[in-house]
Every structure is written in C-alpha cells, then in structure tokens.
Amino acid sequence: MAYRHSFAGHHYEFPDLKTLLAKASPARAGDRLAGLAAETDEERVAARFALADLPLDTFLHEELVPYEADEVTRLIMDGHDAGAFEPVRSLTVGGFRDWLLSDAADEAALKALAPGLTPEMAAAVSKLMRNQDLIAAAKKCRVVTAFRSTIGLAGRLAIRIQPNHPTDDLKGIAASTLDGLMYGCGDAVIGINPATDSPEAMARLLHLIDDLRTRYDIPTQSCVLAHVTTAMEVMKRGAPVDIVFQSIAGTQKANESFGIGLAMLAEAREMALALDRGTVGNNVMYFETGQGAALSAEAHEGLDQQTVETRAYAVARAFSPLLTNTVVGFIGPEYLFDGKEITRAGLEDHFCGKLLGVPMGVDVCYTNHAEADQDDMDNLLTLLGVAGCNFVMGVPGADDIMLSYQSTSYHDALYVRAALGLKPAPEFEAWLKAMNIMDDRGQVRPELAGGAAQLLEYGAAE
Amino acid sequence: MSGADRWSFLKEFTAARIALGRTGNALPTANLLDFQMAHARARDAVHAVLDMDLLQRQIAEAAIGLPVAEVKSEAPTRHAYLQDPSRGRHLAADAELREAAGEHDVVFVIGDGLSATAVHENAVATLAATLKHLEGWTVAPLVVAHQARVALADEIGAHFHAALSVMLIGERPGLSASDSLGAYITFAPRPGRSNAERNCVSNIRPAGLKPELAGYKIAWLLKEARRLKLTGVKLKDDAPNALPGEGRAPMLGPS
Numbered sequence: 113m114a115y116r117h118s119f120a121g122h123h124y125e126f127p128d129l130k131t132l133l134a135k136a137s138p139a140r141a142g143d144r145l146a147g148l149a150a151e152t153d154e155e156r157v158a159a160r161f162a163l164a165d166l167p168l169d170t171f172l173h174e175e176l177v178p179y180e181a182d183e184v185t186r187l188i189m190d191g192h193d194a195g196a197f198e199p200v201r202s203l204t205v206g207g208f209r210d211w212l213l214s215d216a217a218d219e220a221a222l223k224a225l226a227p228g229l230t231p232e233m234a235a236a237v238s239k240l241m242r243n244q245d246l247i248a249a250a251k252k253c254r255v256v257t258a259f260r261s262t263i264g265l266a267g268r269l270a271i272r273i274q275p276n277h278p279t280d281d282l283k284g285i286a287a288s289t290l291d292g293l294m295y296g297c298g299d300a301v302i303g304i305n306p307a308t309d310s311p312e313a314m315a316r317l318l319h320l321i322d323d324l325r326t327r328y329d330i331p332t333q334s335c336v337l338a339h340v341t342t343a344m345e346v347m348k349r350g351a352p353v354d355i356v357f358q359s360i361a362g363t364q365k366a367n368e369s370f371g372i373g374l375a376m377l378a379e380a381r382e383m384a385l386a387l388d389r390g391t392v393g394n395n396v397m398y399f400e401t402g403q404g405a406a407l408s409a410e411a412h413e414g415l416d417q418q419t420v421e422t423r424a425y426a427v428a429r430a431f432s433p434l435l436t437n438t439v440v441g442f443i444g445p446e447y448l449f450d451g452k453e454i455t456r457a458g459l460e461d462h463f464c465g466k467l468l469g470v471p472m473g474v475d476v477c478y479t480n481h482a483e484a485d486q487d488d489m490d491n492l493l494t495l496l497g498v499a500g501c502n503f504v505m506g507v508p509g510a511d512d513i514m515l516s517y518q519s520t521s522y523h524d525a526l527y528v529r530a531a532l533g534l535k536p537a538p539e540f541e542a543w544l545k546a547m548n549i550m551d552d553r554g555q556v557r558p559e560l561a562g563g564a565a566q567l568l569e570y571g572a573a574e
Numbered sequence: 575m576s577g578a579d580r581w582s583f584l585k586e587f588t589a590a591r592i593a594l595g596r597t598g599n600a601l602p603t604a605n606l607l608d609f610q611m612a613h614a615r616a617r618d619a620v621h622a623v624l625d626m627d628l629l630q631r632q633i634a635e636a637a638i639g640l641p642v643a644e645v646k647s648e649a650p651t652r653h654a655y656l657q658d659p660s661r662g663r664h665l666a667a668d669a670e671l672r673e674a675a676g677e678h679d680v681v682f683v684i685g686d687g688l689s690a691t692a693v694h695e696n697a698v699a700t701l702a703a704t705l706k707h708l709e710g711w712t713v714a715p716l717v718v719a720h721q722a723r724v725a726l727a728d729e730i731g732a733h734f735h736a737a738l739s740v741m742l743i744g745e746r747p748g749l750s751a752s753d754s755l756g757a758y759i760t761f762a763p764r765p766g767r768s769n770a771e772r773n774c775v776s777n778i779r780p781a782g783l784k785p786e787l788a789g790y791k792i793a794w795l796l797k798e799a800r801r802l803k804l805t806g807v808k809l810k811d812d813a814p815n816a817l818p819g820e821g822r823a824p825m826l827g828p829s
Contacts, residue, residue, distance in 0.1 A: 141657050144657065144658075145657070145658055275590070276590075277588055277590070278589075281587070281588070283587040283588075284587045284588035284589075284590065285588075286587070287584035287585070287587040287588045287590070287592055288588055288590045288592055290581065290584060291579075291581065291584065291590075291592035291593055294579065294581060445656045445657065446656065446657055446658065446659055449656075449657060479746065480613065480616035480617060480619075480620060480746065480747050480748065480749070480752075481620045481656055481688055481746055481747075485613060486609070486610075486613075508588075508590040508591045508592045508594075509590065509591020509592070509594055509601075509605070509609065510591070510609065511590070511591050511609070511612070511749045511750075513588075513589050513590050513748075513750060516746070516748035516749075517748075518613070518749065521591075521601075523594070523596060523599065523600060523601050526596075526599035527599050527600065530599050556599075560580055568580075568581050571581060571583075571584050
C-alpha cells in the first residue's frame with residue numbers, strides 16, 4: 113500500500129511502509145549510503161506528515177521483514193501483548209507522540225505499555241520527535257535490573273569499567289580497573305573486550321576480576337565480551353561467569369553474520385541462570401547494538417538504520433538483560449557522520465530501548481575519522497544523564513587503547529554525576545563509602561586510608 | 575582534591591591513560607591538552623593531502639626504479655570519501671594508466687587511505703624493503719592513488735594483468751599512533767575480491783612493525799602466495815618475526 117502527502121503543489125508518494133519510515137528519518141550518512149534517505153528536506157517532512165497520520169496498529173498487520181524468513185519478525189509478532197497495547201490501539205503515530213508527552217503517560221502507564229509495543233512503533237514515533245521529546249519521554253520510562261548491584265533506579269547512573277588492553281595483559285587490565293574503582297566507577301559491570309576470543313583467554317580474565325571482586329567484596333559483576341559460544345564453553349569448564357555478552361542486531365541475517373541465533377542466546381542464558389551467582393537479581397545478559405551494524409553486514413533488509421536498530425531491542429528484551437548498550441559512534445562516519453548525527457542517534461536509541469522495556473545504556477563515543485570531538489561527547493553525555501540513561505562507559509582517559517576509539521572517561525562519570533546529582537547503584541554507593549573512596553557528601557574523594565589503601569595494596573602486590 | 579593520583583605507580587603496567595589526577599572532578603589542564611594534541615594529530619592525519627612531490631623525492635632517493643603513475647578514485651573530495659567508502663574502491667573515470675605491457679608478477683599501489691601521514695613516513699621505505707627481496711620479479715609501474723580504499727588495487731591489478739597486488743595504505747589513526755601503514759596483499763586481483771581473500775600486514779611504523787621488517791614479511795607472503803596461488807585466510811602468516819641473519823627478533827607491535 114502506498115502512502116501520500118501533498119504540500120504546496122508537490123505530491124509525495126511513498127510506495128511502502130519501509131520507504132515511508134526511511135524517508136521520515138532524520139538525515140544521516142548510513143541511510144544516504146544505502147540509498148534510502150529522503151532526497152530533499154521537504155520530502156523528509158512530507159514523509160513525517162504521512163507517518164503521523166498512520167494508524168499505529170498498521171505495524172501489527174504489515175511486516176517490514178517477512179515473518180517466514182526472519183526469526184526476529186516472528187519474535188516480535190508472536191510476542192506482542194495485545195492487552196498491553198489496548199490503551200494506544202486506536203491512535204495514529206502522531207497521536208502516539210502526543211500521548212507519550214502527555215501527563216497520562218506516566219511511569220506506571222509506560223511500564224504497562226512496553227510489552228504492547230513493537231520496535232517498529234517505537235522507531236516510527238521517534239522519527240516525529242525532537243531531541244527534547246526523546247529526552248522527556250525516556251526520562252519517564254524506568255527499567256530496573258539487578259545482579260549484584262541494582263541498575264536503572266531514579267536518580268542513579270551506573271558506569272561500566274572498560275579496562276581493555278591490546279594484549280589482554282592481566283596487570284594492565286588490573287591497573288585500569290583499580291583506577292576506575294578509585295574514581296567511583298564499576299557499578300554497571302567490569303567489562304573487558306578481549307583482544308583474543310578464546311576460552312583460555314576468557315577464563316584467565318574472568319578469574320582476575322572475580323579474585324579482585326571477592327577479595328574486596330565489591331557489589332558488582334564481571335563480563336568478558338567474547339562471543340556467546342566462547343562464554344558457553346567456559347561455563348562448561350566451570351569458569352566464574354557472571355554475565356554473558358553478545359552483539360545483536362535487528363534481522364536474522366545480521367545475527368547470522370554474528371554467528372548467533374535466538375535459540376543460542378536462550379541456551380546461553382539458561383546456562384548462566386543455572387550458575388545462580390547473582391545476589392540481588394538474576395539478569396544475566398549483556399547486549400551491545402548500534403545503528404549501522406545491520407547495513408554493514410549487508411543484512412538491513414531495506415530498512416533504514418534506526419528502524420532496524422530498534423528491532424535489536426526486541427531481541428534484547430526477550431532475554432531480560434542486565435545491560436543493553438548502543439555503541440553509538442563506534443561504527444564510523446559512513447553511518448553517523450558527525451557529532452550532530454551521533455547525538456541524535458544516541459538519544460533515539462536510548463528512548464526506543466527504554467520505551468520497549470530494555471535497560472539502555474549508551475557508549476558515548478567516536479572515531480578519529482568522524483567529525484566529532486570531546487565537546488560533542490560532553491553534550492551527548494549530559495543529555496543522556498538528563499534523560500535517565502541507565503549506564504555509560506568508563507574508559508581511562510576516554511582513550512581505549514585496544515579498540516582505538518574514544519569513549520567517556522572515569523572523569524566524565526564524576527562530572528555528569530556531580531552536574532546532575534546522580535548517584536551510583538545503591539549497593540555500590542554503600543561499598544564506596546565503606547572503602548573511603550566516597551566521602552559523606554557523596555563526592556568521590558578517596559582517602560587513601562582504610563579500604564581504599566587496601567585496594568591499592570592489591571595493585572602494588574600483584 | 576587536586577593534582578596527581580597517588581596510585582600513579584600503576585602506570586608502569588599499561589599504556590592506558592590511568593592515574594591522570596584531577597582538579598575537582600575534572601582533568602588537569604596538562605592532561606586535557608595532551609589528549610587534544612593526540613586527537614588533533616589523528617585528525618590532521620585523516621585530512622592530510624598526499625604530497626606527490628615528497629613521494630617522488632623519496633622514490634628517487636630510495637632508487638625504486640619503477641615508473642610512477644598517479645591516479646584518483648571516484649571520490650572527488652575527502653568528505654565524499656569518508657561518507658561513501660565504495661567510491662574509494664573504483665578508479666575515477668578520467669584516471670590515466672598506461673597500457674599494460676604484458677603480464678606482471680606484482681603491482682604496488684600506494685594509497686592515502688585514512689592517513690596520508692602514514693604514507694609520507696613509511697610507504698616508500700616499506701616498498702624499498704619489499705623490493706629488495708623480490709629479485710627476478712616482473713614488477714608493474716608503481717601507482718600512487720588519491721582517496722583510495724584497499725579494493726582500489728583490484729582494478730589496478732586487473733589493468734596491469736598482475737598476478738598479485740600490494741596496497742600500501744594509511745590505516746585509521748588512533749590516539750597513540752597516526753602514522754600506521756597497512757599492506758594488503760591480493761592474489762589475482764580483480765574487481766569483486768572480498769577482504770577475506772587478502773592478507774594484511776598492519777601497524778607498519780617506526781615504533782611498531784618497522785618498515786624494514788615489514789618489507790621482509792610482505793615479500794615472504796608474496797612468495798608464498800605465488801607458490802600456493804592464493805591469498806586470504808588459507809595463507810597463514812607464518813613469516814619469521816626476524817630478518818634473516820639477526821640474532822633475535824625485533825620488537826613487534828600488535829598486528
């Protein structure tokens with residue numbers, strides 16, 4: 113079915129739903145690269161007018177990727193909760209935007225609605241929203257998860273320590289981890305991207321962090337971001353796996369290019385649950401996504417990069433993850449060209465994920481060939497703090513020496529928490545105080561007596 | 575709290591930017607500027623223009639002894655090049671390459687890639703070091719390509735009826751190194767080759783894999799590729815990590 117809008121004598125026609133969504137999408141490099149973007153600004157806004165008039169339940173009848181050919185579509189359609197959808201069933205996409213920003217859409221209403229929404233509905237409405245709308249609506253969504261710390265509570269922002277090292281050197285990783293702990297970071301996870309994806313390397317890193325964590329009774333979890341099959345192998349061998357990681361995308365074909373499927377993720381989750389290592393919760397998965405991933409695998413199925421990204425959140429929510437992280441600026445300028453595009457994408461991803469009930473964090477980041485710098489990252493980090501983002505990255509000095517890109521630093525974490533009055537996860541906050549890393553006023557000012565000194569002795573001894 | 579962190583003794587264990595100290599919650603000025611300088615150097619490398627005069631001088635000084643052709647890809651500007659990688663993989667419509675005289679064992683292409691700085695500092699030295707080990711090979715004219723991606727060497731290799739191509743290209747700069755060169759080796763180069771069909775020698779720079787040793791490795795891979803009639807995942811990089819006659823292996827960067 114075709115969709116139409118006329119303006120000032122110009123008649124625009126969009127032959128199908130995926131074209132309508134792509135043309136309505138805010139401008140970005142990846143859609144231009146894929147030949148999907150609106151030709152002119154006027155065409156883009158015309159598409160938004162047509163999209164605003166679209167009944168929201170259209171997405172329940174029209175599949176963007178065929179049901180028979182794609183298990184992500186089947187997951188979305190089969191898992192749809194018609195009862196939860198009821199409050200917004202009769203709305204158009206435009207009406208849905210108005211409803212989301214209204215007083216009626218409070219935390220309880222949005223929580224109840226989440227299982228009734230498909231990712232395409234979230235993507236569609238986001239295309240009609242300004243950045244401030246994305247922030248305001250996301251702020252009302254609360255998605256709380258837990259393992260040894262509780263993440264996503266109001267007024268709190270958790271940080272992943274990302275202590276990567278180009279050769280997985282244990283002392284190097286321990287040094288970066290200790291540095292992060294002394295800056296009050298690590299409540300989301302201590303998560304290492306391994307340089308080598310092997311069971312031996314993964315087990316070695318897991319034991320390192322587990323030893324540190326148990327010795328100082330740190331209320332957090334570890335994760336080595338190896339392939340899910342590697343995690344399954346080390347679990348069989350008895351390694352201390354807290355959280356299982358995997359990169360995911362919004363189509364079956366893209367997931368196949370990552371060497372995964374839904375059944376494999378389910379099996380890995382069952383294995384991690386059986387280890388029963390959580391103390392305050394049992395969310396055992398950590399997913400990473402990012403706009404452009406499906407296109408770069410030539411598996412976007414003709415969808416614009418923001419719409420196909422939201423479908424990855426449907427995959428994530430099916431496995432009740434502890435953390436889901438959009439690595440927004442990592443992919444490069446052919447997908448998100450500059451600070452403006454990266455900022456917009458970060459806010460879209462955070463909003464769409466939260467609306468769907470996914471515990472979203474954002475890797476606020478860029479590469480050296482993108483038109484972006486630390487000022488852009490400061491802006492996006494601050495906006496996400498306002499929007500109630502669950503967690504961000506903590507990379508020493510913002511410079512990941514293994515993955516060669518720039519993210520947010522331990523210092524950035526101190527800044528955004530102080531600027532916006534955000535606190536760490538409650539269990540972790542108590543630990544920071546007990547260790548004399550955080551003072552009575554909640555400022556991270558390590559005393560280097562008592563607990564904090566002991567922690568450094570570990571560094572000196574190892 | 576202000577100043578250095580008292581755990582700076584941990585710095586000896588990693589090149590990561592740890593124990594930077596702080597003023598309040600912020601980075602001290604010196605560290606703030608250190609980072610900006612590293613980022614500036616990386617960005618300048620991305621946007622640097624390939625200096626043909628400099629390369630010609632280096633080629634003469636190194637006595638490379640090959641005719642040199644200069645070409646452009648389909649990407650007219652750096653902006654277009656960064657936004658659409660596919661345009662860097664095809665020769666511009668008006669690119670002039672001399673008619674190939676017969677067949678060649680190998681063609682070398684020097685491409686700016688994402689760091690002309692890397693090319694200025696390491697490309698000719700690496701080429702000279704490679705040629706030293708290729709006695710008796712029929713080598714096509716050297717091609718210097720602007721706004722080039724790795725696959726541009728496929729079209730060039732096909733043009734020269736070359737059995738192998740080597741693209742010496744600037745790698746995406748990181749904060750710690752903006753002068754890193756990569757060498758991509760392809761057997762039977764022709765349009766449509768995938769990256770899985772190539773071998774790569776990366777991190778070529780004075781503080782990483784030195785050009786002299788890189789040339790030896792590239793030549794070793796070329797000889798193996800010619801013997802096995804393939805490149806890619808099936809050609810394992812078992813090249814020795816030391817030059818022949820050296821007692822111990824020089825330090826290698828991550829590759």
